[in-house]
Amino acid sequence: MLKKTFSILLLFSLIFTTVTVQADEVEDRKWEDEIIYSLIVDRFYNGNSENDFEVNMKDINSYNGGDFAGIEKRLDYLRDMGFTVIQLSSIFENEDGGYHGQWITDYYSPEQHFGTMKEFNKLVKAAHDKGIKIILEFPVLPNYSNTDIQDAAKWWVENTEIDGYKIPNVKSRSIEFWKQFIEIMKQENENFYVSAQDKVLSDTDMKALYSAGFDGVSTISLVQPLRDAFSNTNKSAQSLLELTKENSDLSGIQEVFFDNKDTTRFTRDMVESGAFPGSSWKLALTYLYTQPSVPVIFYATEIAVNGGEAPENIPLMNFRTDEELIDFITDLGKVRQEQPALTRGSMDILHEDNGLIAFKRQYESDTVVVVINNTDVDQNFIIPASDLEDEKELRGLLGTDLVRSDNGEYKIFIDREGMEIYKLTDKSGINVWFIIALFAVFGSFILFMYIAWKRGKNRIPE
The missing domain is CATH 1.10.287 (Helix Hairpins)
Incomplete structure (x- = not known):
């Protein structure tokens, strides 16, 4: 008894x-709801040894063995972390030594080191079966005409079920060309995603690209402000917050990232400034996952890989590592997918003081408050109820914190180098x-x- x-x-x-804080159902998943994992095909995972000719894993300038079969075998790994889109580096046939995919010799054939057309289509189908979209990096080379480029791009849309293109050197062709290019792609698939990227894109450039029909735009302009704000503690993020809010007012999707194949690894900044990468990455990723733009995570971020200029920044992926950061990314992905305010909502800055950040994301009746303490001391601060709603409570989505309004105030306590994402809810009583x-x-x-x-x-x- x-x-x-x-x-x-x-x-x-x-x-x-x-x-529990109920997850709000995200209706009709749109591109602004996605979380992108960008990878270098040759440097991710070797799933088929039969295509390992001229592979030398000891030489960073040689093919290292990654292929379509390897990506397929790791789909569950990426899905479980919450990624909904995989962006592949250029997969087209390349000159000898073109592991990076930039020395294209034939747009109509996949690089033999990566696998066959059959293996590629098998990868796309397997990804779709797991709810993951596939987009390809599509470099536009000057030894090819406008018609050549358009025909080749159309061929892949017709003969595969890919979901989009990332154009990495978009300023190499005119706006008029891109208007026609996008029209052709959309005629084949109206939901096909076309994203523009270049090293430098001004506000004028971005507006012109959106007007041409690009769904998304990605530029390096936000990278340095992001890295400056989170490479170490006690650094003001005011300029970053203001720039983020300005960009959120643009008419299309913006993709935001901390590093890619054209930059040093963000971990290098942390190490050089004396910060602990594990903590700094958690703070930085919390911001990336809660700001209005679509987050793009470069492969091996989940293991805080270090690296300088290319090719040092694109080593072969190591899957035998500590899973603490992977678990944290998984939690962030779950929160972002379940809270439409984080993907579709407006952004209002509530507080900033040398690394102590608080901002509000709101979509219809859904309100989320993000607090990031990128300082070396525990912090207390107050959010007036007038900035939210009175007689409500803030419930932690990452942890178990609960803050109720008290005399028209929300009194927030946050540990040093800590973070929380709160959902504004009715008081539980x-x-x-x-x-x-x-x-x-x-x-x-x-x-x-x-x-x-x-x-x-x-x-x-x-």
């Missing part, structure tokens, strides 16, 4: 004390039924003890 009594107590505890249940169980336990004592007493011989 004692065991039964404790079972009842546990049951009541689960029923009456478990209060006192759980009367739980209190009644506790008394009932406690009373049953007292009764049980009394009966057990009475029976034991009656068994004692006189």
